[in-house]
Amino acid sequence: MNLRSRPSFFAPLAAAALMSACATPGTPETSAASPATDDPIHRHALVRQAAPAPEWARLRMTLNEATRNTPGVTVGAGDAQGLKIEIPVADGFASGSTVIRPSLAAALDTIAPALASEAGVAIKVVGHTDSQGSEMVNLRLSIDRAEAVVAYLAGRGIAFERLTADGRGEADPLTSNATEEGRARNRRVELLLRAAR
Incomplete structure (x- = not known):
């Protein structure tokens, strides 16, 4: 066989x-x-546990209290979609630089603890510049500055996966760039807070 x-x-x-x-x-x-x-x-x-839904009114009160003594920082009225925090960066970065200066660091330090404890909030950091110089250079600079702020916030306890960076360059001015005061106002960072998905 x-x-x-x-x-x-x-x-x-x-x-x-x-x-x-x-x-x-x-x-x-x-x-x-x-x-x-x-x-x-x-x-x-x-199964991933869902983060709790943000309580925008409470978070807005917390952020307003945290930034009460921080010059220039404004927390928007907010809506069902979320909140916007506007941080002036006229002195937050040196011209053409992405290195965060003490004034911007102090503003971010007042905001970070309130945001770190909000696991259900996604944070989009948007950089803005004035119109001095090349439009493309300003766009790249605004993105690089937003990325610097993301890295700073991540270093202050905010989960990196909750953070994104974007830049608008000189495209969305708050006021005219014809004066130094206007240009200073247009140089800013916005934190757009939305419910995490």
């Missing part, structure tokens, strides 16, 4: 042993009585 041409008696046993060896040790089998989601150790891999 040719043993090679016959199906092996041990093949099904070997397959069962291999499948058993590949199973995660200590993982209970899922059943109707005990679904995998009841397993506290493995639940995080199956």
Whole structure:
């Protein structure tokens, strides 16, 4: 009798042993009585807990209180979509630089603790410049400055995945760029707060 041409008696046993060896040790089998989601150790891999919905009115009060003694910072009235925080950066960066100066750092330090505790809030940092210089250079500079603010806030306890950066350059001025006062006002960073998805 040719043993090679016959199906092996041990093949099904070997397959069962291999499948058993590949199973995660200590993982209970899922059943109707005990679904995998009841397993506290493995639940995080199956279902991500939703962050609590932001309470915009309470957060606005907290931010207004935190920034009460911080010159120039304004917290918008807000709506059902979220809030906007406007931070002047006329002295927040040196001309053409992305290095955060002490005045901007102080403003961000007053805001960061309130935002760090709000897991349900996503923060979009938008940089703005005045119209001095090249439009493309200003656009790149505004993005780089927004990214610097994101890095700063992440270093103050705000989860990095909640932060995004964007820049508008000179495209959205608050006032005319014809005067130094107007240009100073247009140089700003906005934090757009929305519900995290």
